[in-house]
Amino acid sequence: MYRISALLVFLFLAGCQSMSSKPQPPVNNDTIKTEAQSPSASEKAVPPSVQPKQPQHTPQQVDDVWQRIRMQLSFSDSTHPDVMKRVDWYLSHPNYMDEISRRAEPYLYHIVTEVEARNLPIELALMPLIESDFDASAYSHKHASGLWQLTPSLAQYFGVKITPWYDGRQDVFDSTAAALDFIEYLYKRFDGNWYHTIAAYNVGEGRVRNAIAANKKAGKSTDFFALKLPKQTRKYVPKLLAAVHLLKHEKMDFPAIDNSPAISPLPIKGAVILADKSQWQDVQDLNHGVIRFPAIIDAPHLVVPKAKQQHWQQAIAKQQSSDYSQWQHYTIAKGDSLSVIAERYALSVKQLKTFNNLSSDRIRIGDKLILPVLADEQIEHKVSSGESLWKIARHYQVSIAKLKQWNNLSSNILQVGDTLTVFLSRS
The missing domain is CATH 3.30.1390 (Ribosomal Protein L30; Chain: A,)
Incomplete structure (x- = not known):
């Protein structure tokens, strides 16, 4: 007890000594005035007018969505060689962001707003840049589609509608909600590690979990850059971090996008x-x-x-x-039912009912139904030698993206003899 008391006294005295011996800034005694010597109110100089501080704009108040993102970036800088290599690639393509901004212009404000509403890192708003180059019609060889490159099974699991008439993966509102739902799920599964979460978004939860488990078993680091993952995924996270780096440090021009819907x-x-x-x-x-x-x-x-x-x-x-005069009409015959008619025209009963404003399944002989098929507008085109998607699209005056969407094509390669379905409007 005595040793403890003596030690405390020693530390206290040492502390006092160190404080008293701390160098003090030099004082000019000529400038010191006692209270009695201070000038009267009439002698005091009139202080300069104090300029009120200009209020700082919040991210939501700035004019440019890219600046809105820049102000909220929170990921630490990475100088990993893979990140720096991608930074160099971006810098060697100075016009790349011009096209990205053009494509992102309709969508980026909504995506940023949704990321903020969920209190997620704003860096996630840049993921469509890596996934699809902000191309809402993008379609991959693995049948992933849209800005966020959602697969059919994943999209439908998170409530995105996919039918012969509508694919919500290519809708910014539906796909963004589903993608962020998936990211939040992964974030919880990976105990708050954002690099693992983003990697899993690209390659799948199981693949990243297995890589982490393998490194743990081998006594290795489980840092993202130490994991054994597919080449595409090893490049995926660095691509995002490189884009973040360029935006954060303003090393590349990001053409402005209005910060409004x-x-x-x-x-x-x-x-x-x-x-x-x-x-x-x-x-x-x-x-x-x-x-x-x-x-x-x-x-x-x-x-x-x-x-x-x-x-x-x-x-x-x-x-x-x-x-609806431009649409096919069908007269109900004996033995017909909505299910029979729907099957005959590759439709669903729900679509028939929706299109004809029917509240029940009951129909009567002689009544007319409107079929959601444009009259004489579906064409089966057989690919000939020398033809390409570009030539066929130009011939029918439709876009290549629509040709690929109608026929579930993930590449531009055609084989002679292939049959393509083309939908034309008579309007």
Whole structure:
């Protein structure tokens, strides 16, 4: 007890000595005034006017979405060679971000807003840059599709609708919600490790878990860069970190994108047909999920420019009361049922009921049904020698992306004798 008390006294005295012996800044005694010597109020100089501090803009208040992201970046800088190699690649392609900004312009504000709403790292808003180059119609050889490159099974598990008429993976609202749901799930599974989470988004949870387990068993680091993963995944995380590095340190120009909503989803009830070709061409590039334009079937909404939202609300209301004259009509015969007719035309009963505003399955002989098939507009094209997707798309005046979507093509390679389905509008 005595030793402890003596030690405490010693430490206290040593502390006092160290404080008293700490060098002090030199003092000019000529400038010191006692309280009695201080000037009177009339003698005091008038202080300069104090300029109020300009309020700092929040990320949501700045003009540019890229700047909004930059202000919230939280991942630590990485100087790993794989990251620096990708940084060099970006810098050697100075026009790359011009195209990225052009593609991202309609979508980035919404994606950033959703990431913020979930209190997730803002870096995740850049994942579509790595996944698809912000191409909403992108389609991979593994049948992943859209901005976030969701596979059919994963998308449907997280509630994305996929039918012959609508693929929500290519809709920014549906796909972003599903992708962030999946990321949140992975984050919990990987105990809050973001690099492992992002890697698992690319290659799958099981593959990353197995790599971590193998390293633990071998007594190795479980850091992402130490894991034995497929080449694509080993490059995936560095690509994201490189993009973050360039944006954070402003080493590359990211052409500005307005920090305001560019698009709006208008709810759709039933089926909508945009009969005016000039109308639907105006929004087709915002609605890659609608597979057979101008027939909007199974889609929960139509994506339109925010600036034209009111115009489109009126247009949709008008279209929903149209006569559907351009569509095939079917007269119900004896022995027919909705299921029989649906099977005959490769439709679902739900689609038939939706398209005809039917509240029950009962139909009567002689009644007419409208089929969600444009009259004389489905063509089966047999590929000939020398033909390419570009030539066929140009011939039918459709996009290559739609040709690939209609025929579930993951590449541009065609074989002579292949048959392609083409949907044409008569409007």
